[in-house]
Amino acid sequence: MKVEQISIFLENKSGRLADVTEVLAKADINIRALSLADTTDFGILRLIVNDTEKAKRVLKENEFTVGKTEVIAIEVTDKPGGLAQILSIIHKEGLNVEYMYAFLEKHEKKAIIIFRFDDLEKAIEILKNAGIGILKGEHVYSI
Amino acid sequence: MIWNKEFETLSRESLEKVQLERLQSVVERVYGAVPYYRQKMDDAGVKPSDINTLSDINKLPYTTKEDLRLNYPFGLFTVPMEEVVRVHASSGTTGKPTVVGYTKKDIETWAELMARALACGGADKGDMVHNAYGYGLFTGGLGAHYGAERLGATVIPVSGGNTKRQIMLMQDFGSTVLLCTPSYALNLAENIAEMGIDPAKLKLKVGIFGAEPWSVNMKEEIEKKLNLDAIDIYGLSEVMGPGVSCECIEGKNGLHIFEDHFIPEIIDPESGQPKSIGEMGELVFTTITKEAFPVIRYRTKDLTKLSDEPCACGRTFHRMQRVTGRTDDMLIIRGVNVFPSQIEHVLMSVEGVEPHYQLLVDRKGALDTLEAQVEVSEDIFSDEIKVLEQLSKNIEKEIKDLLGITCKIKLVEPKTIQRSEGKAQRVIDNRKL
Numbered sequence A: 001m002k003v004e005q006i007s008i009f010l011e012n013k014s015g016r017l018a019d020v021t022e023v024l025a026k027a028d029i030n031i032r033a034l035s036l037a038d039t040t041d042f043g044i045l046r047l048i049v050n051d052t053e054k055a056k057r058v059l060k061e062n063e064f065t066v067g068k069t070e071v072i073a074i075e076v077t078d079k080p081g082g083l084a085q086i087l088s089i090i091h092k093e094g095l096n097v098e099y100m101y102a103f104l105e106k107h108e109k110k111a112i113i114i115f116r117f118d119d120l121e122k123a124i125e126i127l128k129n130a131g132i133g134i135l136k137g138e139h140v141y142s143i
Numbered sequence B: 001m002i003w004n005k006e007f008e009t010l011s012r013e014s015l016e017k018v019q020l021e022r023l024q025s026v027v028e029r030v031y032g033a034v035p036y037y038r039q040k041m042d043d044a045g046v047k048p049s050d051i052n053t054l055s056d057i058n059k060l061p062y063t064t065k066e067d068l069r070l071n072y073p074f075g076l077f078t079v080p081m082e083e084v085v086r087v088h089a090s091s092g093t094t095g096k097p098t099v100v101g102y103t104k105k106d107i108e109t110w111a112e113l114m115a116r117a118l119a120c121g122g123a124d125k126g127d128m129v130h131n132a133y134g135y136g137l138f139t140g141g142l143g144a145h146y147g148a149e150r151l152g153a154t155v156i157p158v159s160g161g162n163t164k165r166q167i168m169l170m171q172d173f174g175s176t177v178l179l180c181t182p183s184y185a186l187n188l189a190e191n192i193a194e195m196g197i198d199p200a201k202l203k204l205k206v207g208i209f210g211a212e213p214w215s216v217n218m219k220e221e222i223e224k225k226l227n228l229d230a231i232d233i234y235g236l237s238e239v240m241g242p243g244v245s246c247e248c249i250e251g252k253n254g255l256h257i258f259e260d261h262f263i264p265e266i267i268d269p270e271s272g273q274p275k276s277i278g279e280m281g282e283l284v285f286t287t288i289t290k291e292a293f294p295v296i297r298y299r300t301k302d303l304t305k306l307s308d309e310p311c312a313c314g315r316t317f318h319r320m321q322r323v324t325g326r327t328d329d330m331l332i333i334r335g336v337n338v339f340p341s342q343i344e345h346v347l348m349s350v351e352g353v354e355p356h357y358q359l360l361v362d363r364k365g366a367l368d369t370l371e372a373q374v375e376v377s378e379d380i381f382s383d384e385i386k387v388l389e390q391l392s393k394n395i396e397k398e399i400k401d402l403l404g405i406t407c408k409i410k411l412v413e414p415k416t417i418q419r420s421e422g423k424a425q426r427v428i429d430n431r432k433l
């Protein structure tokens, strides 16, 4: 039910994002989803990759500060209203979303939304009870 | 004008006689009243009766800021607390401040010495003294205030801040003497220019500036922009506060030390060996008249040299050259003493781990800026922006609470702070002093 996400601290200097992707490419790691949140001084890069442990290790070896967080992935039909329904449940149940980002599945016409909740277990339970399909980690890593 | 002609023009011979008597008396007092001093003197194998000439001062152990820290807050006071009428405090090297105390007579002495200093710098009875040193635990505000009153001048106790209002008062009241830090003087000058006021229309004739290091260039800039004579004054709370020494308006070349109250020495900061007149070294003071909190051979960590050349003003006291540096890593930012160890202490308490950090000091316009770059370790890292932003804010607040100054926190990637020989360079001071 849970998906492992790695996060990387980046200063707002040109070329740092490229440095990360280069380190991962050299280690033969595929990036499945990516989101960058930034302020004027720094940014946090969040990644879902096909091999979390290896990605973490090679990034650390290259002196990046790396963290690991559990998030959940929900598949949404790529049509109007798909996301709205999920958000209204989250809102009604009072779940707190720290952040979210989306990416598209290549072959099927579906979007995957990554949610970071402050209370992950509670979120899973509520979404399951509401009949929302939560993707397994293995599924996301191998997209 | 010489405020106390009798003492300020004593012959060397008479002065040394006064100094020896007072030195013997203070050594006897601290030995009797403060177990810590007695222990240190016993360890060094010296008794008060061993002080028979002025050069016997060399036998006495030094006192350092560390000794003050170990005796926090009142452990080195030589009188019962009911005789202490005031305390002041300055930054210590860690979380706790350095505390100093004064008896009623100490406050009198301080006012006398500060009056001497103001007169030395060119202030006089009829002057309107604009005192923009901060009032509070810092010795600057109250120290200068009492001295100006003793001099018989009119004091405007304006303290720091609210620059536009200060300038209005300066115009309306006709301030003639300005007392503040050199960087605040520059700030005032820039605001005066921005407001389109002609400095020649102000009545300022002299500014007596201290509590932070400044260069000859800065001095000239202030003199030009404010249309006054800029005078350097020196003091530190451990020794008394402002008024330990001051430049004279006639000579404007070095600061006369009020040697009938303080015995200065210059020593080699490494070996602790005394140096001769004219040689650069660390300035050391013994206070010979203070009651509540005398210090014996206190190491100021300020670097300077002494001069015994006769001076145009007629004072016979030796002069110290303007302080050009420090033996430690203490920074003076907007008149506030800042030790990197204090910032480190805050980072430790907020992060819970030993931080990698670097302090960047700069001067933007007239104001000093302080930025701490902190490497983001895994222990403090979060995948949420708001957590990291909150962390920076907490550190900024803690530093503001502790030091009273703003320090911007900038989070940086690991290993971005340069390390030389394994040890990080803690401070980069880009101010052109």
Ligand SMILES: [Zn+2]
Binding pocket: B248, B250, B251, B256, B311, B312, B313, B314, B315
């Ligand atoms: Zn002089």
